[in-house]
Amino acid sequence: MIGTAKYLFGLSVGLIALLCFAAGAVIDRRPDVPRAPPPDAQEVRAALGFGQMALILMGTSSPVSFTLPQAWLDGVHSLVSHGKDNLAMDGRIDGRGAVFRVSKRLTRHGWLNLAFRLEETSAGGAPRLILYAGGWRAPEWLTAALLRMGLPLLGGSQELESLIPAFRAEDQTVQMTARVPRALVGGLQAVLGSGEGGGVDLELVRAIYGELLAGAVLEPEPDYARIVRRAAMQVDSAEGLKAALVALTMFTDGPRVLRLAGDRTKTPPCALTAFATRLHGRADTPKHWVLSAALTMFMDEKTGRAIGLWKELDDSLPGGSGFSFVDLAADMAGVRIGKAARDGTDIDKVIAGLRSGRPEIILPSAVLQLPEALPHHQWKRRYGPLEERRMMRQERLIGNLLDRSPLYSRLPPSRP
Template sequence: MSVIRFLGALITGLLAAIVLLIVLILDTSPSVSANASEQIADADTVKKLLAQIRRSINDRERGHVITISEQQVESLIGFVQRAAPYIHGTSAIHPDHGTIEASVAVPAAVTTLYLNLEIKVLPADRLAIDHVRMGSLSLPGPFAVGLVESALNIYTDSEIGTQAKEQITRVAMTETQVAVTLQPMDSFLRQLNEIRAGFDEEERDELTKLTAYYLRYIAGREIALKKKPQPFNAYLNLIMARAREQSTQDNVLQHNKAAVLALAIFIGHHRIANFVGDVQPDVEHALKPASSVLLRGRSDLSKHFIISAALKMLSEQDVTVAIGEFKELMDRGMGGSGYSFVDLAADLAGVELARVLADPDTALRAQNTLASTPDESVYMPEVDGLIEGLSKQEFTRRYEKVDSEAYLQEVEQIRAKLAQMPFYNRESAG
């Protein structure tokens, strides 16, 4: 009887602790209210940050200093908010500290509650977190970092959390930017690859196997060896015809997903494989077509289209569209191709393609249509008349920001074109 009482008291205590924790960390109102369209106005500045990160990875035998401006941080936070509208965040950089704040909406039974976060970073010869605040609960920085470090180490059965923390050897701040000094990345990246390989071996599921199968299949077709540019539609015909041969009503969604992912890896970018697993026959030589693949006569559109379809298969629609939009905003800067509603049309069409292929009510019909359609007009709208090549200055003059009425009208015109296409029309989709 005493044991039962003890267990009852223990359970009651745990429930009380959970309730107390919820009360402490959740608030009834957000602490941050940020406008994502204003935050991503300087998305073009992120290109410089990405270039620094690429250098630190490619030249992994040497240490590097990554300089991050407040504009870049705000742009990335704005991207997150466009992809996940329930998150609002902001940042600030000062010579003696930097802060990141966020409010995450948490739907509750009666009302919406908010997880309000604040992380304060200090300049130091290491990663120094002053505190992490969640609602009314404030954790000392070293304790919070230690928790994350231990969790990563335990989850991966490695020392990757410790290595990640020790990669940072100095953090310096000015009024407008943070300079993070990193140790050579070679050892850390090797450890990451070992962990990923271990997970792939343990968790190599049916999707990974199917994607590898379709990748080998499309790479072995005669069209993939031709030296002249080939139509995207021919590739799509081939891979969807193969998927149709392999599919039943029970497994059609898995085959459609694997076929799209394989085509995205082959035509779009080989790094899409990182989201799927070990699918390349030779990891040192990624499979790719011998010549460019054209959609509406352009190789860039085929990449936009199929990568967006793949990302939609792997994530939520808001994430996929936000990635495409952010990429276009980055292209407005010097050296970029400029903001393109043509590219955005291909992104949105790819999202729609994934939608009909992933819907149990339309998957088989869509598969059958794509296996035999004679041209791309079934799934890719005309792009004549859509504006592209806009510099940052011209984009701002015309549209101001990405939630302005003028901008939303342009996007709505593209969506209207897609809605009018029988292949995507929800009412005639059955």
């Protein structure tokens, strides 16, 4: 009985300390992390390197050793500033450690500003952790209490070594070994994917996905517009459209989209590889369209639009296929569909258009004449950088071409 009372008392004290710490982080009316200019191609590629490492960490429960360069953190800062209005992240590395900052909008004029610093120890093992809330540095006893309370909930011991067993800092890089607890993955997704597209009926998703699989086995159909029709014929509401888009994304790009939809099962249904389909004879166009729709539905319009632009910037660098305004048009079309599904805009009209089974309804053939395969220097000379007048004018041109389809003519365009 006494032990239980002590545990409850300690838990209460820890929760009160955590609430006080969080309350102290709401400062001024602005974020601590400054805004960054729109990303350039090199920053996009650097951020993709960070993203690939994050996927490796989230895909295993074992510690992973890696190098974290400053360029990755700069890229993440630039991309998050470009993609999210309610979230900002950055990081700086020096010779003794690294500090990571997060600003999250809580209210219209209030921001949650948190930061943590990892400092290397002489032994090169687990780093020392220092927490900040706004301009306030947490005392060591509070940091220790938070670790004792929080780490066991994440599946580790009460020591930071359970998450970061090794840490070495240099001038512009960090050498570290780390693991991401499974319990933390869902929380990270909730912070990053903070749009209004939740509440997908996963049972309906699986039913539609099963129909698409059955159709592909019994009657192989490379025409993506026909596959979209097959999915759309099974729904008649906004919730149904959301489920159809998730099922189409699973069919086109694999079942990993279920993580965005809120599924936390370890074994996806029918873990088959994505099916090769074509829209206007192009193999990549279906992926551009449906992934942009899904990202917009689960996150927000700005993020969906930004990710399409980032993909083309990365493609414009050596080793890529070049900047394609045709692919960008498919992205922008998908953003409109995802926004309609999330907001419930003209659902009957959208579903009717998707049921047409005609490629030019999904993507007007006029966009196929847009420039593509542009190397970075050529794209930047003619259109770039992002958010500048020439590039925004080109996006408006694409929007006008999409309006030639009755599917998009009354839907709000993605905002350049």
